[in-house]
Amino acid sequence: MLGIGEGEERVSARPPHPGRVFKDQSKLSFDYVPDRLVHREQHLDRLNSLFRPVFEGQMSQTAMLVGSVGTGKTATTKRFCIDAKKASEGTGKAIDFVLVNCRQKNSENAVLQRLITHFDEHYPDRGFSTAEMLRSIAKHIEKRKIHLIVVLDEADILIKRGASDLIYQLSRFDEEKISPRPSLSLILISQKYVLDMLDQAAMSTFRRANAIKFERYGAAELKDIVGSRAELALFPGAIEDGSLQLIADIASEFGDARFAIELLDRAGMLAEEEGMDKVLPEHVRAAKALTYSVVTESKIEELDRQRKIVLLAICRSMKEQAFVTTGDVERTYKVVAEEYGEKARAHTQFWEYVQDLSNNGMIGTKVTGDPSGGRTTYISLPDIPAKVLRDKLETMLKG
Ligand SMILES: Nc1ncnc2c1ncn2[C@@H]1O[C@H](COP(=O)(O)OP(=O)(O)OP(=O)(O)O)[C@@H](O)[C@H]1O
Ligand SMILES: [Mg+2]
Known part of the structure; x- marks a missing residue:
């Protein structure tokens, strides 16, 4: 500890x-889906407007959500699906959804199996062709008179493994049906834009897909x-x-x-x-x-004595706060330099040391204006407790 x-x-x-x-x-x-996802209201609105024709029973829809790690793609989609299902209860146009994680279900068969077991837990796990499984899903949807939203999360994994055909089949699920009621919509989620990885046929149906970008x-x-x-x-x-x-x-x-x-x-x-x-x-x-730490032991060791002293001064000024000003650090620096028998350098040189440590990623710096028109630089330690770093530096400087 x-x-x-x-x-x-x-x-x-x-x-x-x-x-x-x-x-x-x-x-x-990670399983918990908050009621409100701050800063994702617009993404939710966009999903809701894309799916309005679905809610009204007019057509099915395809959408594609793209964005890097932790940008709220899965959470937003879950929130959307849960709310849509709830809002549709008792309206005669019931919505249901299945979210398939394609990292876990990474073959066409595994995905289809997952979709069927949503309706029939005891569906045997063998011997059925894709066409048979798709028919089975269609029957369940028909029987229950629902519209099913299928979410393929981390779809890029499935596509990389050559499952374009399944995406093609799901995206045109209603085309072969006689019943006019739209029965299945598809949402693909991926960190990368994956449509160009689909084969020609899948791409042509999915080209109309509505992309929603999730920014960092x-x-x-x-x-x-x-x-x-x-x-x-x-x-x-x-x-x-x-x-x-x-x-x-x-x-x-x-x-x-x-x-x-x-x-x-x-x-x-x-x-x-x-x-x-x-x-x-x-x-x-x-x-x-x-x-994860960028301030590794070896990185600290590589610093020369003056820079170590500046870093130690930062730790000592920091204590339990999140930030310290360069002014505070410079005052402490003079004391620490003396303590370790070094001559404290002048302000410009001190300032260069600070810049250096910042460029190295050892400290963070942030400049803010103050009411008197001056500018203050705040220093933070991005990823190591000040006390831990202080102890390390003191040991190194003594040795
Ligand atoms: N706007 C938000 N408000 C509150 N919590 C959020 C918000 N965005 C994301 N989160 C939370 O952050 C975590 C990561 O979000 P999520 O799983 O949706 O990311 P992701 O885009 O699907 O990432 P990945 O590509 O790695 O799957 C989740 O615990 C989620 O609840
Ligand atoms: Mg996700």
């Missing part, structure tokens, strides 16, 4: 008391997202704004909400392990260090 924060004495004085951060940790699990989340959006999940999962006031900001800043490198929520989850657990009732930036840094 990493020792975290300045608060060890405080921690030992207080008996461990688990359960002071999370009121409902399951709200951070920016830091401000991620802050709202983790903030909204924190409200569901944590006790009121159990995380401070600086911690949310730090999570958002870290995760914004990838624009990935999953990573952000994972950081919140881990940071919360670390805070609870320490018997604390608040998630501090130090917990976030420790959570990040547990997942």
Whole structure:
């Protein structure tokens, strides 16, 4: 276990008391679909308007959702399908849906099997042709008088394995039917644009598919997202704004909400392990260090003595905060330099060291204007607890 924060004495004085951060940790699990997906309202609106003719019983629809990791494709689609199903209850135009994860069901047969078992759990797992299975699905839909939305999540995996034909069949499911009622719509989800990987026939039917792009989340959006999940999962006031900001800043490198929520989850657990009732930036840094760290031991060792001292000054000024100003760090730097028998360099040279560490990815810097018209540079430690880094640097500088 990493020792975290300045608060060890405080921690030992207080008996461990688990359960002071999370009121409902399951709200951070990947299966949980929040009622509201902040910053995905437009994507939901677009899905809803694309599917309006489906809801009205006029036609079926195809859609394709594309975007990089953790941009909310699966969550948005689940929310859409759950809401559509619910809204259609009792209207005589019932909607049902099946979400197939193509990483798990990565052959045509496995996908079809999954669709049939949605209706008939005991459908035998062998010996039926694609055509027979498709007919079977059509019969179930007909019998229940529903419209089925089939979601192929991570569809690129299926397509790479040569399942274009299934996508072709599903996208023109209604064309061979006599009944005028549209019965099946298809949503493909993928991290990459995959239509050009389909064969000619599938591409020609799917070309009309409506693509919805999921952009990477920016830091401000991620802050709202983790903030909204924190409200569901944590006790009121159990995380401070600086911690949310730090999570958002870290995760914004990838624009990935999953990573952000994972950081919140881990940071919360670390805070609870320490018997604390608040998630501090130090917990976030420790959570990040547990997942992936760019500040490796070897990277620190490569720094020369002056740069190590600057980095140590940053750690000492940082304590439990999320950010420190360069002004604070420079004052600490002078003290630390003296402590290790080095001459403190002048301001311009100090500033170059800071830039250097920032270019290296060891620290983050952010410039903001202040009301008096001046500019302040804030330094953050992206992924390692200040205390852990401080201990490492002190050992290295002494040795
Ligand atoms: N706007 C949002 N508000 C709240 N939670 C969100 C939002 N977007 C994503 N999430 C959460 O982030 C996690 C990742 O989202 P999701 O699984 O939808 O990503 P994805 O785009 O499908 O990623 P992948 O391509 O890796 O499958 C989920 O736990 C989801 O609930
Ligand atoms: Mg997904």
